[in-house]
Amino acid sequence: MSAISEEVVDSASIAAASTKRKSLWALALRNPAVIFGGVILLIMLAIAILAPYLGTVDPTRIDPASRNKNPGTEITYRLDDGSTAKRVVLMGTDSLGRDVYSRVLYGTRVSLMIGVAVAAISVAIGLVIGLVSGYIRWADGFIMRIMDGLMAIPGILLAIALVSIWRAGLITVIFAIVVPDVPRVVRLVRSVVLSVREEPYVEGAISVGTPTWTLMFRHILPNTIAPLIVQGTFIAAAAIITEAILSFLGIGIPPEIPSWGNIMAEGRTLFRVFPHNILYPGIFLALTVLAINIMGDGLRDTLDPKMSKKV
Amino acid sequence: MPNTMPSTMADPKKPVLEVRNLSVSLPAGADRAHAVENVSFTVSPGEIVCLVGESGSGKSVIAFTVMGLLAKALKPTSGEILLEGENILAADESRLRELRCTRMSMIFQEPMTALNPVMTCGLQIDEVLETHTKLDAAERKAKIIAILDRVKLPEPERIYASYPHQLSGGQRQRIMIAMALVLDPVLLIADEPTTALDVTTQAEILKLIAELQAGEGTGVLFITHDFGVVAEIAHRVAVLRWGELVEVGPTEKILSRPEHSYTKMLISSVPSIHPAHRGVRRDGTTVLRTEKLGKTYSGNAFFQKARVVKAAVDVDLDIRKGETLGIVGESGSGKSTVARCIARLIDPTEGKVFLGDTEIATMSARKLRPHRRRVQIVFQDPYRSMNPRITVGDSIIEGPMNFGLKRDEALDRARNLMETVRLDPNSLDRYPHQFSGGQRQRICIARALAMEPELLIADEAVSALDVSVQKQVLELLDEIRVRLNLAVLFITHDLRVAAQICDYVAVMSKGRIVEYGSAEQVFGAPRDDYTKALFSAAPGRNWEFGKFAA
Numbered sequence: 001m002s003a004i005s006e007e008v009v010d011s012a013s014i015a016a017a018s019t020k021r022k023s024l025w026a027l028a029l030r031n032p033a034v035i036f037g038g039v040i041l042l043i044m045l046a047i048a049i050l051a052p053y054l055g056t057v058d059p060t061r062i063d064p065a066s067r068n069k070n071p072g073t074e075i076t077y078r079l080d081d082g083s084t085a086k087r088v089v090l091m092g093t094d095s096l097g098r099d100v101y102s103r104v105l106y107g108t109r110v111s112l113m114i115g116v117a118v119a120a121i122s123v124a125i126g127l128v129i130g131l132v133s134g135y136i137r138w139a140d141g142f143i144m145r146i147m148d149g150l151m152a153i154p155g156i157l158l159a160i161a162l163v164s165i166w167r168a169g170l171i172t173v174i175f176a177i178v179v180p181d182v183p184r185v186v187r188l189v190r191s192v193v194l195s196v197r198e199e200p201y202v203e204g205a206i207s208v209g210t211p212t213w214t215l216m217f218r219h220i221l222p223n224t225i226a227p228l229i230v231q232g233t234f235i236a237a238a239a240i241i242t243e244a245i246l247s248f249l250g251i252g253i254p255p256e257i258p259s260w261g262n263i264m265a266e267g268r269t270l271f272r273v274f275p276h277n278i279l280y281p282g283i284f285l286a287l288t289v290l291a292i293n294i295m296g297d298g299l300r301d302t303l304d305p306k307m308s309k310k311v
Numbered sequence: 312m313p314n315t316m317p318s319t320m321a322d323p324k325k326p327v328l329e330v331r332n333l334s335v336s337l338p339a340g341a342d343r344a345h346a347v348e349n350v351s352f353t354v355s356p357g358e359i360v361c362l363v364g365e366s367g368s369g370k371s372v373i374a375f376t377v378m379g380l381l382a383k384a385l386k387p388t389s390g391e392i393l394l395e396g397e398n399i400l401a402a403d404e405s406r407l408r409e410l411r412c413t414r415m416s417m418i419f420q421e422p423m424t425a426l427n428p429v430m431t432c433g434l435q436i437d438e439v440l441e442t443h444t445k446l447d448a449a450e451r452k453a454k455i456i457a458i459l460d461r462v463k464l465p466e467p468e469r470i471y472a473s474y475p476h477q478l479s480g481g482q483r484q485r486i487m488i489a490m491a492l493v494l495d496p497v498l499l500i501a502d503e504p505t506t507a508l509d510v511t512t513q514a515e516i517l518k519l520i521a522e523l524q525a526g527e528g529t530g531v532l533f534i535t536h537d538f539g540v541v542a543e544i545a546h547r548v549a550v551l552r553w554g555e556l557v558e559v560g561p562t563e564k565i566l567s568r569p570e571h572s573y574t575k576m577l578i579s580s581v582p583s584i585h586p587a588h589r590g591v592r593r594d595g596t597t598v599l600r601t602e603k604l605g606k607t608y609s610g611n612a613f614f615q616k617a618r619v620v621k622a623a624v625d626v627d628l629d630i631r632k633g634e635t636l637g638i639v640g641e642s643g644s645g646k647s648t649v650a651r652c653i654a655r656l657i658d659p660t661e662g663k664v665f666l667g668d669t670e671i672a673t674m675s676a677r678k679l680r681p682h683r684r685r686v687q688i689v690f691q692d693p694y695r696s697m698n699p700r701i702t703v704g705d706s707i708i709e710g711p712m713n714f715g716l717k718r719d720e721a722l723d724r725a726r727n728l729m730e731t732v733r734l735d736p737n738s739l740d741r742y743p744h745q746f747s748g749g750q751r752q753r754i755c756i757a758r759a760l761a762m763e764p765e766l767l768i769a770d771e772a773v774s775a776l777d778v779s780v781q782k783q784v785l786e787l788l789d790e791i792r793v794r795l796n797l798a799v800l801f802i803t804h805d806l807r808v809a810a811q812i813c814d815y816v817a818v819m820s821k822g823r824i825v826e827y828g829s830a831e832q833v834f835g836a837p838r839d840d841y842t843k844a845l846f847s848a849a850p851g852r853n854w855e856f857g858k859f860a861a
Contacts, residue, residue, distance in 0.1 A: 199695055200690035200691075200692060200695050200696035201695060201696050201697050201698045201706075203656050203688070203690070204688070204690065204696055204697070204706075204755070204758065205698075205709060206656060206683075207654055207656065207683055207686070207687060207688050208683065208684075208687070208709055208710025208713060208758070208761075208762055209680050209681075209683040209684060209710060209713045209714060210709060210710075210713055211680075211713070214713075218698075218701070219698050222700050
């Protein structure tokens with residue numbers, strides 16, 4: 001027994017590290033990719049919120065007199081009281097004389113909203129279904145076959161179908177993008193649950209009589225958070241692109257509402273002569289999606305060190 | 312005086328490997344500055360030198376440094392490694408590539424991951440020959456068949472064309488050995504080559520390595536944590552602790568007359584294979600009884616015929632209060648299946664499990680919940696058996712609170728239990744990663760005891776621990792059994808551990824109990840052929856490890 005008494009442990013000999021595990025957010029904020037992506041996204045968010053105060057005019061306002069102006073042209077426009085004023089159109093105007101600068105800035109709102117909404121909704125739905133599917137064995141086969149079926153539906157085709165049933169609009173677009181994304185989240189969550197449920201600590205919790213719901217929320221759910229955050233960013237990026245595609249095809253957001261896809265669709269016919277109609281929304285779109293993806297990569301590296309290439 | 316033209320026949324007096332004052336530094340932020348510090352030893356032709364040490368002692372680092380396979384984060388800072396007089400630390404990558412396989416080879420612990428799963432075994436050996444020799448295809452094939460024959464693989468032609476997954480663990484390790492020895496290297500490094508193997512397979516592989524090296528005069532650097540293996544195979548032993556060499560000497564001397572206190576402590580911690588006389592009593596009330604317990608796994612695939620695996624068949628056991636019943640067996644023998652059926656972590660498919668008078672084998676999950684308290688289980692892997700996200704205190708009180716105890720009362724109980732398992736009660740608010748493996752295993756025991764169980768199942772509970780820590784946990788378990796008059800079901804593959812802790816032993820093979828009796832009877836006079844084979848394969852069975860005062 002002497003060996004044991006020597007081993008009696010006082011607090012000092014237990015690793016003197018901080019009592020709490022290092023917060024994941026603190027770690028993530030040290031990753032340059034996360035900071036880079038995050039800063040660009042914050043700028044985009046600021047643009048979306050502050051759009052009315054950034055020298056924009058009504059983005060839906062049609063001005064037949066100043067159609068297809070190149071960026072930097074000074075135009076004269078009529079105010080409501082009948083007097084005229086001059087201003088410079090930074091990004092030119094489109095074929096209906098609408099100010100592209102204003103449209104692109106307001107379009108940020110639509111794109112960010114679509115990205116966030118689609119990511120949040122598909123993660124929320126996918127999480128619940130994935131937990132049930134992974135943990136409740138008899139439900140698994142049934143749920144996963146439905147998910148396989150949903151995954152077989154092409155998002156764009158579904159959107160066309162939905163638009164022909166309802167009318168085109170934000171909700172329809174979000175719904176159409178969410179449906180094929182949910183099964184991806186379900187698969188991810190299910191795979192995490194399936195591996196975690198075999199962990200001895202989960203079995204330990206079962207053997208001390210922990211009820212199923214406590215087990216799921218206390219011991220299993222937290223393991224899914226990190227991969228879901230990463231997956232969420234990629235879904236958001238893909239959703240923004242899908243929305244742009246749908247709008248470009250004319251089956252997304254109604255054309256009067258400015259969205260990057262709409263602006264590009266509008267500019268498509270005159271692209272060779274007036275490329276600015278596609279160039280500026282294109283730059284914004286590419287930059288936003290790039291920022292989200294870079295941030296997602298950074299988050300994956302910090303949250304899931306096994307995937308990191310740096311090791 | 313580097314010898315750049317090594318002779319094929321090694322000079323019997325000159326060491327094949329000479330490690331001089333080797334130091335390897337660890338990256339900043341590690342728990343110590345050096346993985347290996349100032350280590351010197353030699354390996355002579357025809358000699359097996361065992362590097363022994365507990366986890367983290369730096370034994371694998373030495374092996375990888377010799378092979379030039381060290382991870383980039385680790386850097387040799389001083390010393391030299393002379394392979395037949397040539398300093399390996401000064402050799403460039405292309406010279407190292409030449410030396411590997413031709414002058415020195417290595418075999419690893421896990422033969423499955425060391426072989427490429429999409430190439431046949433023959434082609435993998437062929438690759439070595441193609442790289443290092445100018446033989447044509449027919450000559451290479453003849454050489455491979457010859458070496459496969461030499462490592463005693465049956466039907467070399469068939470093995471040549473087999474993929475790794477078609478072979479057993481032992482056969483895969485033989486392929487690794489064949490690949491390592493095909494070019495007759497002067498030095499073979501074996502990094503825990505038998506740790507992942509069953510004891511009977513282990514015995515065969517050890518015998519093979521000893522035979523081959525004696526025949527060819529190869530020097531072997533054998534890395535192990537198992538003193539049984541050391542007693543079995545080593546000519547000389549080098550003991551490592553925290554990267555420092557504490558003692559080197561002939562096996563007989565190190566094992567029977569160790570000088571350093573650490574070596575003494577290590578060897579004293581090795582459990583004896585002869586059962587302790589504990590006096591068998593059959594007077595307690597029966598806590599657990601199983602009747603023809605069975606578990607059949609059947610995969611119900613959509614389009615295929617269901618595959619049926621009988622993991623446990625007709626298992627009859629009983630355990631009384633204050634008694635330890637051990638289930639021993641090799642991997643896949645069904646011992647863990649039985650334990651998990653009893654704890655109802657999986658549902659048995661046949662037979663009955665009586666906890667006291669209650670039959671729980673077929674009980675529904677809801678009815679079972681109140682009985683869950685009565686059987687508690689401690690798992691093998693201390694790093695995975697606690698939720699890393701919650702404090703150890705919360706882990707311990709989870710069970711009692713599920714059964715209606717208030718948080719304060721549960722915490723009081725947890726504090727008492729921490730004292731019982733010899734840990735500081737004030738560390739309840741810490742997280743599992745702040746404890747060592749042995750300490751975590753104590754916390755797991757505390758968590759099990761918090762439920763005030765009637766039966767404690769220890770499923771390979773000490774297998775992942777170093778031998779000195781293992782000894783402490785075993786003593787703790789036994790002390791708790793005596794103090795609480797607990798029934799213990801102890802699952803292990805380690806015969807030495809079983810001999811020391813069990814009153815009764817059940818030997819399992821292929822899902823069935825082949826022998827069941829008191830530890831003294833089973834170990835002293837085994838009746839079943841399988842039991843006999845198992846015991847005779849135990850490494851170092853003829854060596855009685857002394858108990859030294861440190």
